[in-house]
Amino acid sequence: MKCRRPALIVLFLVCLLAAPATSRAEATTHYWLARPLPPTANLTVERGFPYGWTRNGTSPIHHGVDIVNRLNTPVLAAANGTVYYAGNDAERMFGPSPDFYGNLVVIQHDIAAPDGSAVYTLYGHLNGITVQTGQRVGQGQIIGGVGKTGIAVWYHLHFEVRVGSGDDYNATRNPELWYAPRPGTATLIGRIVDANGGLAMGIRFTLSIRNSIYPGWTYADPGIHNDPTYSENFAVGDLPAGCYYLRVRNGHGGYAYAKQVCLKSGETVFLEVQLAP
Numbered sequence: 001m002k003c004r005r006p007a008l009i010v011l012f013l014v015c016l017l018a019a020p021a022t023s024r025a026e027a028t029t030h031y032w033l034a035r036p037l038p039p040t041a042n043l044t045v046e047r048g049f050p051y052g053w054t055r056n057g058t059s060p061i062h063h064g065v066d067i068v069n070r071l072n073t074p075v076l077a078a079a080n081g082t083v084y085y086a087g088n089d090a091e092r093m094f095g096p097s098p099d100f101y102g103n104l105v106v107i108q109h110d111i112a113a114p115d116g117s118a119v120y121t122l123y124g125h126l127n128g129i130t131v132q133t134g135q136r137v138g139q140g141q142i143i144g145g146v147g148k149t150g151i152a153v154w155y156h157l158h159f160e161v162r163v164g165s166g167d168d169y170n171a172t173r174n175p176e177l178w179y180a181p182r183p184g185t186a187t188l189i190g191r192i193v194d195a196n197g198g199l200a201m202g203i204r205f206t207l208s209i210r211n212s213i214y215p216g217w218t219y220a221d222p223g224i225h226n227d228p229t230y231s232e233n234f235a236v237g238d239l240p241a242g243c244y245y246l247r248v249r250n251g252h253g254g255y256a257y258a259k260q261v262c263l264k265s266g267e268t269v270f271l272e273v274q275l276a277p
């Protein structure tokens with residue numbers, strides 16, 4: 001079954017026999033945020049540590065995305081709003097432990113989530129901060145510079161989207177569902193379930209095209225919020241347009257899933273996958 005919508009194409013490639021969740025075909029994207037870095041900066045999300053991953057249980061759940069850049073690369077407000085907090089999290093907790101994000105900015109945006117909840121963005125590990133709590137900011141305004149304060153081993157921006165609470169570490173959503181794919185690329189959103197229909201957690205998959213392989217993992221924990229619009233358990237943004245093989249190994253030398261998915265520039269594609277035993 002293949003449904004086309006102006007902003008979202010839904011492919012239920014494996015649900016030809018089972019009744020698909022047709023409500024998702026009605027979904028529309030909510031790409032309300034701009035990139036939190038200038039166009040000249042590196043905008044590519046670190047694929048080795050995506051949203052919802054735990055490095056096989058060796059790290060806390062990753063509640064955002066990491067974008068590596070040089071020290072003091074300008075960090076920009078992703079949308080209009082009011083600075084909810086600007087400072088260090090050594091005194092006020094935003095993560096699982098003090099001084100987790102180091103210098104951070106949290107912005108409460110003027111827009112609301114589809115259910116009416118407040119939307120916040122969080123910018124962590126900043127070197128410097130150029131705004132103050134309570135200040136109004138406009139989309140694209142410089143709010144600080146990239147650093148590695150808090151728990152960070154390299155210079156990068158840790159970027160989060162929180163819905164409903166700016167303080168709650170567990171209120172996050174996948175940021176890649178909130179900004180549009182860059183020109184020439186597409187966003188792939190998916191929901192991978194096991195042979196019994198249960199949500200497959202922490203599953204490694206690969207997206208391969210010509211000589212490039214993009215690794216990915218499904219969300220590693222049931223406590224990780226997916227987006228009510230999609231009920232996804234993975235999302236990969238900024239995939240160059242083209243035809244990919246999505247593969248999930250089965251641990252027996254074969255594949256629990258292997259199919260081609262083609263992405264056009266500007267598309268958002270939803271893929272529902274059921275793994276073979």
Ligand SMILES: [Zn+2]
Pocket residue numbers: 062064065066157158159
């Ligand atoms: Zn991070």
